[in-house]
Amino acid sequence: MNSTGEVLVAGVDSSTQSTKVMVCDARTGEVVRSGRAKHPDATEVDPAQWWSAFESAAGGLLDGVAAIGVAGQQHGMVTLDADGEVVRPALLWNDTRSAKAAEDLTTELGGPGAWAEAVGSVPVASFTVTKLRWLAEHEPDAADRVARVLLPHDWLTWRLTGGDAVTDRGDASGTGYFSPAEDRYRTDILGMAFGGRTPELPKVLGPAEPAGHTPDGRLVSAGTGDNMAAALALELGDGDVAVSLGTSGTVFGVSETPPADATGTVAGFADATGRFLPLACTLNAARVLTATAGMLGVDLAELDRLALGAEPGAGGLTLLPYLDGERTPNLPDASGTLLGLRRTNMTPENLARAAVEGMLCGLAAGLDAVRDQGITVRRVLLIGGAAQSESVRNIAPLVFGVPVVVCEPAEHVAVGAARQAAWALAGTAAPPSWRSRGGALELPAPPAGAAADGAEIRDRHRCARRLLHDQ
Numbered sequence: 104m105n106s107t108g109e110v111l112v113a114g115v116d117s118s119t120q121s122t123k124v125m126v127c128d129a130r131t132g133e134v135v136r137s138g139r140a141k142h143p144d145a146t147e148v149d150p151a152q153w154w155s156a157f158e159s160a161a162g163g164l165l166d167g168v169a170a171i172g173v174a175g176q177q178h179g180m181v182t183l184d185a186d187g188e189v190v191r192p193a194l195l196w197n198d199t200r201s202a203k204a205a206e207d208l209t210t211e212l213g214g215p216g217a218w219a220e221a222v223g224s225v226p227v228a229s230f231t232v233t234k235l236r237w238l239a240e241h242e243p244d245a246a247d248r249v250a251r252v253l254l255p256h257d258w259l260t261w262r263l264t265g266g267d268a269v270t271d272r273g274d275a276s277g278t279g280y281f282s283p284a285e286d287r288y289r290t291d292i293l294g295m296a297f298g299g300r301t302p303e304l305p306k307v308l309g310p311a312e313p314a315g316h317t318p319d320g321r322l323v324s325a326g327t328g329d330n331m332a333a334a335l336a337l338e339l340g341d342g343d344v345a346v347s348l349g350t351s352g353t354v355f356g357v358s359e360t361p362p363a364d365a366t367g368t369v370a371g372f373a374d375a376t377g378r379f380l381p382l383a384c385t386l387n388a389a390r391v392l393t394a395t396a397g398m399l400g401v402d403l404a405e406l407d408r409l410a411l412g413a414e415p416g417a418g419g420l421t422l423l424p425y426l427d428g429e430r431t432p433n434l435p436d437a438s439g440t441l442l443g444l445r446r447t448n449m450t451p452e453n454l455a456r457a458a459v460e461g462m463l464c465g466l467a468a469g470l471d472a473v474r475d476q477g478i479t480v481r482r483v484l485l486i487g488g489a490a491q492s493e494s495v496r497n498i499a500p501l502v503f504g505v506p507v508v509v510c511e512p513a514e515h516v517a518v519g520a521a522r523q524a525a526w527a528l529a530g531t532a533a534p535p536s537w538r539s540r541g542g543a544l545e546l547p548a549p550p551a552g553a554a555a556d557g558a559e560i561r562d563r564h565r566c567a568r569r570l571l572h573d574q
């Protein structure tokens with residue numbers, strides 16, 4: 104409690120590029136203060152770096168905070184030895200070295216359908232289970248020293264409490280060895296993947312179950328994966344689908360029934376409330392814009408200005424932005440392609456717009472995939488760093504073909520983690536309602552007659568994917 108009698112809770116978002124901490128009023132969700140610190144730009148990171156980023160982001164913010172929750176980038180493999188020391192740097196969700204392991208594991212269990220049935224998802228290189236197989240094959244001595252495997256948020260939560268290691272259904276569902284439908288670990292799959300080794304796994308807590316306390320007495324909630332935390336902050340209703348434009352691009356909605364997409368496009372995750380979170384994820388989102396801005400020698404504001412100076416369709420330029428390989432479609436070794444160049448359309452404006460359209464078309468394909476899993480898409484809630492971009496805000500309604508809303512204040516992952524902390528503190532059956540906490544800005548619809556442009560842009564990108572990648 105602070106000096107004015109408010110009960111305060113803190114949420115931590117330890118995602119790919121940075122740590123953010125938001126301190127909120129536990130009753131309303133209103134953000135009262137915040138901090139952030141950068142992470143290294145790598146796909147292999149010593150977890151100690153997340154801890155120092157947390158300390159730096161939270162520095163001076165936690166006075167009066169009664170409870171804290173941690174949301175983390177999903178899937179990262181944190182390996183600990185018998186003394187609790189890190190065995191090797193964590194491999195992150197966007198590290199594609201385990202792509203071959205993913206293929207092998209898919210075959211070994213009996214194909215994509217067997218995986219979808221067993222754990223709700225077909226593994227790609229992002230999933231923890233494939234990273235363990237990679238470790239067993241490439242660094243067997245290190246694999247032999249692994250006594251426990253955690254996810255990034257599990258590790259941070261464990262550091263905060265100093266107690267037993269715990270996790271939640273949401274983050275566990277991204278490992279590839281937890282069944283969200285049955286609510287249990289599949290240690291048989293873990294053993295199969297990790298050469299017969301079955302390291303200790305964190306206990307899976309219920310949505311409002313506390314993980315423990317910090318040494319100075321703050322309650323720590325179970326924590327969850329970053330996308331699950333965002334869903335908790337957004338309080339997604341029927342017909343609401345979130346599109347997050349961070350390092351990854353994600354598309355997700357809440358479902359009462361466990362998804363099982365044997366095509367592997369939609370992962371059948373659990374959410375942070377006891378339900379499910381069908382989700383499609385691309386490897387290339389906000390960084391497509393920073394990379395394009397870098398190539399054009401401009402900042403992000405100028406990239407927006409350029410993109411908005413081009414006509415819809417970018418003069419016929421099509422960018423398949425697989426700059427870091429791709430996960431959806433599953434093309435870990437792909438690189439980006441720019442198609443349709445003519446002397447007349449090779450302008451900075453068209454290139455800037457092609458980057459925005461290309462990034463958004465990857466997410467539009469994700470929207471189609473979640474629709475195929477029975478999710479109704481009545482409106483898109485746009486979140487993540489690149490949702491701040493003016494050109495993204497202008498072009499998204501056209502490319503998605505449905506109403507698009509931007510919810511304020513931003514940093515939904517950290518706010519969702521804070522809401523989970525408030526829930527654990529209250530110990531109620533349902534989380535506190537924080538619906539009054541911010542506004543929703545409905546983005547202007549494209550002009551009448553422009554829907555055809557949106558369909559044309561999506562079709563052109565779909566044809567390019569088929570032509571170049573058979574996807």
Ligand SMILES: Nc1ncnc2c1ncn2[C@@H]1O[C@H](COP(=O)(O)OP(=O)(O)O)[C@@H](O)[C@H]1O
Nearest residue numbers: 118119120121349350389403487488489491492
């Ligand atoms: N106005 C903007 N226009 C375009 N991209 C932006 C803007 N503001 C932030 N970003 C991008 O958003 C990304 C960070 O988003 P964030 O959701 O925090 O990512 P993550 O959770 O993966 O760390 C960065 O790549 C940053 O460049």
Ligand SMILES: O=C(CO)[C@@H](O)[C@H](O)COP(=O)(O)O
Nearest residue numbers: 118119176177196349350351
């Ligand atoms: O792998 C996934 C989802 O399955 C990613 O969404 C990660 O959870 C990283 O998220 P960001 O750092 O991009 O927010």
